[in-house]
Amino acid sequence: MVDSHADSSYWHPFAAMGAVRRSxxxxxxxxxxxxxxxxxxxxxxxxxxxxxxxxxxxxxEIADAVHRQMLEVATYQTFGDIINPPVRELTARLAALAPMPGAKVFLGSGGGDGIDTAAKLAREYFVRTGEPGRTVLISRTNAYHGTHGFGTALAGMPPNHIAGPWIPDTATVAHDDAEALEAEIARLGADRVAAFFCEPVIGAGGVLPPAPGYIERTREICERHGVLFVADAVICGFGRLGTWFGIERFGVVPDLIVFAKGITSGYQPLGGVVVHERIAAPFWDEPGAAPFRHGATYAGHPAAAAAALANLDILDGEGLLKRADELEGELLGALQTFADHPLVGEVRGGTGVLGALGIDPERLAADPGLPAKIAAAVRSRGALVRPMGSAVAFSPALTTRPEHLEVLVDALRGGLDAVAAG
Structure with a gap:
């Protein structure tokens, strides 16, 4: 057994190391x-x-697929004309599942990689189509797009804006107001705006489902002004919203989709960008077109692709996308039992297997550490939940059953009551 009270050598992400180094x-x-x-x-x-x-x-199934692949070709780069069988199969499969025609797929190691890829692609697309002045990238308040360079610049969460200087030509609009996007494009000038980055459901920024019609309206605004619509489906994809990429739920066709996380269910690091054929055309169709000078050592990693293929087989074969449709209502129902709790200001959910308990604003103002205290109290009662700035979040596996949610409800009730009692 590892001594969890020994001084750690591991620097945890998003952690106050002075507090966690011995616990x-x-x-x-x-x-x-x-x-x-x-x-x-x-x-x-x-x-x-x-x-x-x-x-x-x-x-x-996933472990065996990775093991078999590692015995054949564990790793090899895919720069230039090199590829491997699982990557060839995976990208063809993703292209066929994508909601846009003629899709192409650029792979990396995770969601942060994908955001950087999408940002560079958007700007380079306009260079290649004769509009090099289109460089501005717009995101939303409360948005989380990872912590790579572009993701940090696009963050709609002020505490994540660390370690500048910033990548220039980024802007932020209100997450719940489509007309704010229209106004910002007008202020900047449409001929300067390259892309709009949009999580179908905002995740780390609070689990904020879109208002009815919001996704559709922002897509229409982008299309009318020639702005690329980038769906950040890193959290929302592969069943989390009941569809393969999440964005299909809203009936819109994006220009690019950033994906990661659920593509392998986290079993191997993998992410990427699905690209509409129209956006890929200047890179693919022109004879002698210059390379897109971007890529990572582990882009097209064969063992990661093998994990993804096995994961897709499970999602499809076990009907887990359909199960997600059922589970989203079950999860919301479980959380709504806490709507009248004195620590809870709002219950959020109902759009996918995602939910949150927003902390009562007055209580939160008096004690900003409440989400972490609640998460700790719930943990001590047998469930792991995610504390955020003003809420506690939930995103259980798609294999979750009603009896599992009963365990969560019991742990939540005990944790919330204990914290409320001081």
Whole structure:
């Protein structure tokens, strides 16, 4: 057993290391919706790790697929004309599932990679189509687009704006007002705007479903002004909203889709960008077109692609997209039982297997640490939930059943009551 009270050498992401360096939670085993710490305590994983273990933990099909691939070709770069069988199969499969025609797929290692890829592609597309002045990238308040260079610049969460200087030519509009996007494009001049980045459901910024018609209206605004619509489906894809990429739920066809997380259910690091044939054309169709000078060592990693293929087989074969349609209502119903709790100001959910309890604003103002305190109290009662700035979030695996949600409700009730009682 690992000594969880020894001084750590690991620098945790998004962690106050002075507080956690001697009090780590060591996750040593996992199966389906459950994880165990090194002391043998079991927890319901109400966040599917970090929004991503869509098919649940411990799937031997994925482990076996990766093992087989590693015995054949564990890793090899895909620059120039080199490819491997699982990447060839995976990208063809993703293109066929995509909601846009003639799709092409650029692979990387995760969502942050994908955002950088999409940002560069958007700007380079306009260079190649004779509008090099289109450089501005617009995002939304509360948006989270990873922590790479472009993702940090596009962050709609002010605390994530660290370690400048910033990538120039980015702008932010209100996340819940389509007309704010129209006004910002007018202010900047449409001939300066390259792309609009939009999470179908905002995740890390609070689990904020879009208002009815918002996604459709912003897509129409982008199309009318020649602005590329980039769907950031890193959290929302691969069943999380009941469809393959999340954005299809709203009946719009984006220009680019950034994906990661659920593509392998987190079993291997993988992400990428699905590109509309119209956007790919200047890079693919012109004889002698210059290369898109962007890529990562692990782009097209064969073992990661093998994991993705096995994961897609599970999602499809077990009907987990249909299960997500049922589970989103079950999760929302479970959370709504806390609507009258004194610590809860708002229950959010109902658009996919995503939910949040927004903390009562007055209580939060008096104690900004409430989300973390609630998460800790819930953990001590057998469930792992995700504290955010003003809420506690939930995104369980698509294999979650009603009896699992009962465990979550019991842990939440006990945790909320304990924190409220001081």
């Amino acid at each position: 780590e939670l060591v996750i040593s085993r996992a199966d389906d919706v459950w994880v165990w710490d090194d002391a043998g305590t079991r927890y319901f994983d109400a966040t599917a790790s970090l929004w991503c273990v869509n098919v649940g933990h411990g799937r031997r």
